[in-house]
Amino acid sequence: MTRLRAVRNHPSAILLALQLVAVLSYPFLDGSVAGRAVVGVVQMSVVFLAAWAVRRTPALSWVAVLLGGPAMVFTVFEALQPSTDWVVLVSAIVHVPFYFYVSYAMIRYLFHDERVTRDELYATGAAFTVVAWGFAYVYAAGQVVWPESFVGANGDSDQSWFELLYLSFTTLTSVGLSDIVPVRDHARSLVMVEQVAGIFYVALVVARLVGLNAIRHSRRP
Numbered sequence: 001m002t003r004l005r006a007v008r009n010h011p012s013a014i015l016l017a018l019q020l021v022a023v024l025s026y027p028f029l030d031g032s033v034a035g036r037a038v039v040g041v042v043q044m045s046v047v048f049l050a051a052w053a054v055r056r057t058p059a060l061s062w063v064a065v066l067l068g069g070p071a072m073v074f075t076v077f078e079a080l081q082p083s084t085d086w087v088v089l090v091s092a093i094v095h096v097p098f099y100f101y102v103s104y105a106m107i108r109y110l111f112h113d114e115r116v117t118r119d120e121l122y123a124t125g126a127a128f129t130v131v132a133w134g135f136a137y138v139y140a141a142g143q144v145v146w147p148e149s150f151v152g153a154n155g156d157s158d159q160s161w162f163e164l165l166y167l168s169f170t171t172l173t174s175v176g177l178s179d180i181v182p183v184r185d186h187a188r189s190l191v192m193v194e195q196v197a198g199i200f201y202v203a204l205v206v207a208r209l210v211g212l213n214a215i216r217h218s219r220r221p
Contacts, residue, residue, distance in 0.1 A: 012106065012123035015049040019129045022046060026162050043075045047095075050102040050130060064105065067098035082161070085144045092141035099134030103127045107201075110208060124205055131201065132172050135194045136165040142190055149187035153179035167191075172198040 022042045029039045047068050054064040074091035081087045106127035110120055140161055143149050148157040150167065159167070163180055170178035171194045182188045 010119045010122055011049060011052050011055075012109075012119050012126045015046065015052075016122055016126040016129060018042070018046055018049055019126070019133070023165070039079060043079075046133075047071050047075060047098065050099070054102055054105040063101060064098070067094070067101055070094040071098045078161075088161075089141055089144040092137040092144070095137040096134055096141070099130050099137065103130045103134065106130065107204065110205070128172070128201060131197060132165065132168045135172065135190075135197075136161065136168040138190055138194075139164040139167060139187070142187055146184050146186045149182060149184045150180050151183050152181075168194065171195055172201075174198055 022039070025042065026039055051061070051064040051068040055061045071091075071094045074087070074094050077087050078091040106123045109123050110127070139150065139159075143159060143164070150159045150164070151157050152159060152163065159180055167178045167180045170176065171191055174195065182191045
């Protein structure tokens with residue numbers, strides 16, 4: 001009972017953990033139809049948990065559910081037909097607003113009061129990974145609309161979704177480790193937007209923590 005209560009009280013922690021599990025398991029599962037089906041189920045679970053996590057934020061839960069429904073449907077379609085352009089494009093179109101709305105909800109959650117709870121700390125990491133997920137779908141859509149937008153170190157110009165997720169994480173964290181390069185102007189503009197988002201997110205979190213620390217000190221006798 002205590003563990004169940006802890007799960008209910010920390011949906012952001014469960015979301016963050018499941019996203020990290022998906023990242024670690026994807027290379028083992030993407031090579032077969034059954035593996036892709038498992039990946040699809042995991043990604044559906046991520047979508048469901050993201051919508052559930054929004055319920056604890058000041059944002060509107062029904063918006064997350066409305067956006068998450070089509071995202072879950074096309075998660076299945078994309079797992080079954082990962083090379084069909086229109087499926088990839090529509091999947092990206094429905095996933096992008098969902099993930100960005102969830103990240104917006106979690107950021108509002110972080111700033112809605114003057115206390116930092118344990119779940120809000122988990123939400124800091126979960127929101128970051130949700131933004132990375134959203135931009136990975138942005139890149140997937142861009143690759144369909146503007147073919148050969150991204151080139152890998154091996155010269156391949158058709159990147160898988162996991163490779164685009166890797167590019168998204170390296171861009172958002174500004175570590176510069178990605179061996180996938182945007183070569184077309186549209187792709188480069190999308191990458192630049194994510195670079196700005198990454199810096200802005202870190203600045204928001206630092207400002208939040210510094211502000212709370214200042215409030216705590218000002219209230220001391």
